[in-house]
Amino acid sequence: MSIDIDTARRVAHLARIAVQEDDLPALAQELSGILTFMEQLNEVDVTGIEPMTGVTPMRLKRRADVVTDGEMQDRILANAPDAREGFFAVPKVVE
Amino acid sequence: MSDLTRLTIAEARDALRKGETTSVALTEAYLSAIDGAGALNAFVHKTPEIAMDQARAADARIASGEAPALCGMPLGIKDLFCTRGVASQAASKILEGFRPEYESTVTRNLWDAGAVMLGKLNMDEFAMGSSNETSTYGNAVNPWKVDDRQLTPGGSSGGSASAVAADLCMAATGTDTGGSIRQPAAFTGIVGIKPTYGRCSRWGIVAFASSLDQAGPMTRTVRDAAIMLGAMSGHDPKDSTSADIPVPDFESMLTGDIRGKTVGIPKEYRMDGMPAEIEKLWADGSAMLKDAGAEIVEISLPHTKYALPAYYVIAPAEASSNLARYDGVRYGHRAKLGQGDGIVQMYEKTRAEGFGKEVQRRVMIGTYVLSAGFYDAYYNRARKVRALIKRDFDEVFAAGVDAILTPATPSAAFGLGEMADADPVAMYLNDVFTVTVNLAGLPGISVPAGLDQQGLPLGLQLIGQPWGEGDLLNTAHVLERAAGFVSKPEKWW
Numbered sequence: 001m002s003i004d005i006d007t008a009r010r011v012a013h014l015a016r017i018a019v020q021e022d023d024l025p026a027l028a029q030e031l032s033g034i035l036t037f038m039e040q041l042n043e044v045d046v047t048g049i050e051p052m053t054g055v056t057p058m059r060l061k062r063r064a065d066v067v068t069d070g071e072m073q074d075r076i077l078a079n080a081p082d083a084r085e086g087f088f089a090v091p092k093v094v095e
Numbered sequence: 096m097s098d099l100t101r102l103t104i105a106e107a108r109d110a111l112r113k114g115e116t117t118s119v120a121l122t123e124a125y126l127s128a129i130d131g132a133g134a135l136n137a138f139v140h141k142t143p144e145i146a147m148d149q150a151r152a153a154d155a156r157i158a159s160g161e162a163p164a165l166c167g168m169p170l171g172i173k174d175l176f177c178t179r180g181v182a183s184q185a186a187s188k189i190l191e192g193f194r195p196e197y198e199s200t201v202t203r204n205l206w207d208a209g210a211v212m213l214g215k216l217n218m219d220e221f222a223m224g225s226s227n228e229t230s231t232y233g234n235a236v237n238p239w240k241v242d243d244r245q246l247t248p249g250g251s252s253g254g255s256a257s258a259v260a261a262d263l264c265m266a267a268t269g270t271d272t273g274g275s276i277r278q279p280a281a282f283t284g285i286v287g288i289k290p291t292y293g294r295c296s297r298w299g300i301v302a303f304a305s306s307l308d309q310a311g312p313m314t315r316t317v318r319d320a321a322i323m324l325g326a327m328s329g330h331d332p333k334d335s336t337s338a339d340i341p342v343p344d345f346e347s348m349l350t351g352d353i354r355g356k357t358v359g360i361p362k363e364y365r366m367d368g369m370p371a372e373i374e375k376l377w378a379d380g381s382a383m384l385k386d387a388g389a390e391i392v393e394i395s396l397p398h399t400k401y402a403l404p405a406y407y408v409i410a411p412a413e414a415s416s417n418l419a420r421y422d423g424v425r426y427g428h429r430a431k432l433g434q435g436d437g438i439v440q441m442y443e444k445t446r447a448e449g450f451g452k453e454v455q456r457r458v459m460i461g462t463y464v465l466s467a468g469f470y471d472a473y474y475n476r477a478r479k480v481r482a483l484i485k486r487d488f489d490e491v492f493a494a495g496v497d498a499i500l501t502p503a504t505p506s507a508a509f510g511l512g513e514m515a516d517a518d519p520v521a522m523y524l525n526d527v528f529t530v531t532v533n534l535a536g537l538p539g540i541s542v543p544a545g546l547d548q549q550g551l552p553l554g555l556q557l558i559g560q561p562w563g564e565g566d567l568l569n570t571a572h573v574l575e576r577a578a579g580f581v582s583k584p585e586k587w588w
Contacts, residue, residue: 003463008459011462011463011466012459014462015415015446015455015458015461015462016419016443017443017446017450017455017458017459018440018443018444019447027459031463033518033519034407034460034519034520035463037403037520038407038473038477039404040400040404041401041405041408041476041477041480042476043401044401044476044479044483046479049479049483050479050482051475051478051479052478052482052485055292055306055534055535055536056291056292056561058338060335061332061335072196075196076196078194078196079195079426081423081426088424088425090424090438091432091436091440091441093438
């Protein structure tokens with residue numbers, strides 16, 4: 001499978017990474033190279049094999065559905081690039 | 096005492112308990128070694144005030160007679176671990192300025208055991224790399240040198256490896272998603288163990304690929320690895336994949352007796368074009384274990400060849416999801432926006448500026464293999480191949496094999512910059528012997544076993560059964576003693 005420039009542009013957008021138009025051909029080529037390496041997986045007979053979800057056969061633990069912490073708004077906002085009036089601030093998203 | 100920075104954890108523990116030295120003295124010796132080692136670029140955030148406070152507290156605890164083995168030991172911490180109030184950036188520009196409001200469980204366990212934090216260590220950005228060349232802090236440098244070239248300490252835990260090998264800390268934390276503890280340990284002549292998936296809590300460690308990531312110790316000796324792994328391990332309700340099973344006293348399991356154990360030599364690890372000296376090292380290691388009374392058998396792990404491509408689907412897929420959180424909203428870097436830029440431009444510019452090239456590449460590969468139409472062809476297929484790789488190991492262990500011996504890396508440390516023009520896939524080949532272990536969730540340890548013709552360290556890897564770290568460390572201890580690796584890099588920095 002080789003990735004063309006349009007696909008590279010689409011993948012970059014899906015990943016929310018700005019890529020300059022001039023850089024797309026090189027990116028497409030690089031991604032194609034990596035995907036070619038992955039094509040080896042097609043040689044494996046995987047008939048009847050379940051995709052692995054967890055490597056250790058253990059049941060996830062459950063806990064009571066109760067509030068165990070909170071009241072730490074200042075600490076949660078402490079690292080925000082832009083926090084105002086107790087909220088994370090972002091550019092306007094609705095007109 | 097002379098040369099405090101040469102002591103192992105076990106030696107320092109005994110000296111501290113006898114009152115021959117203090118944690119304050121050890122800590123001061125290391126802080127001054129760090130100040131003199133800027134050329135290695137191993138420590139990227141120093142925490143001398145925290146270190147001295149912890150050292151004084153450790154001395155008081157030791158004096159009271161109730162101190163765990165790790166009490167008073169000065170450690171370096173990989174930048175991937177969140178440490179409260181101390182920069183924790185995963186070596187990425189996108190986390191510039193981030194100071195966590197919380198402490199990772201592993202480091203919390205270490206401080207509870209009385210360990211001392213000297214500072215944070217360099218690494219590949221988000222642990223993606225095998226040479227420590229993708230770091231926002233610049234390259235970490237290997238203290239080993241054979242000519243004018245600066246060599247890589249390996250990656251991603253390159254700063255950890257460099258610091259332990261150069262005696263800048265007594266031991267360090269590392270993390271290993273595809274070989275990131277074992278490969279740098281091998282490149283620098285130290286010991287590094289990746290425990291069974293679930294042995295150490297992942298809570299508070301910046302996530303790369305959650306189904307593969309594990310923390311582990313990087314130390315000068317196998318005994319030190321046993322001591323430190325014990326302190327790092329244990330169930331944590333905050334990580335639902337952490338195992339609720341007892342942590343044995345690993346050190347007490349170092350009996351030095353492996354008579355009657357079966358060690359497997361996987362034929363698929365004999366790669367085409369493998370350097371003769373790696374092949375010889377491997378044969379020598381096998382002979383050493385045989386001399387110690389182990390039975391050596393040839394085994395087959397038929398899906399080995401597919402581990403690397405499966406890993407490079409699964410790890411980027413998980414990374415693309417984990418790294419979605421770096422969006423310029425809650426922490427770290429946010430790009431300066433132009434007139435009229437909306438939230439999508441904010442995300443895209445922030446992530447383009449904040450992520451380095453290799454991280455961008457892997458996030459995009461992960462995005463692609465998870466996207467509609469390709470999910471089955473790549474991601475699901477890779478997860479099926481992963482199940483087959485694990486089954487290979489299950490079958491070998493069920494047939495009575497206790498441990499598996501392989502080379503740790505396909506070569507000794509290479510020069511920084513030498514891979515700059517190579518295909519990304521060429522760099523990925525560094526993980527060829529280590530990545531299977533992560534895919535199968537097994538414990539694996541790298542033990543320094545010899546020097547190559549140029550005089551650079553080479554390591555051997557032992558792979559153990561799930562939750563069998565004690566047995567694995569014991570076999571590694573036997574190999575370490577037989578190999579008698581004592582070389583240290585000559586100080587040039």
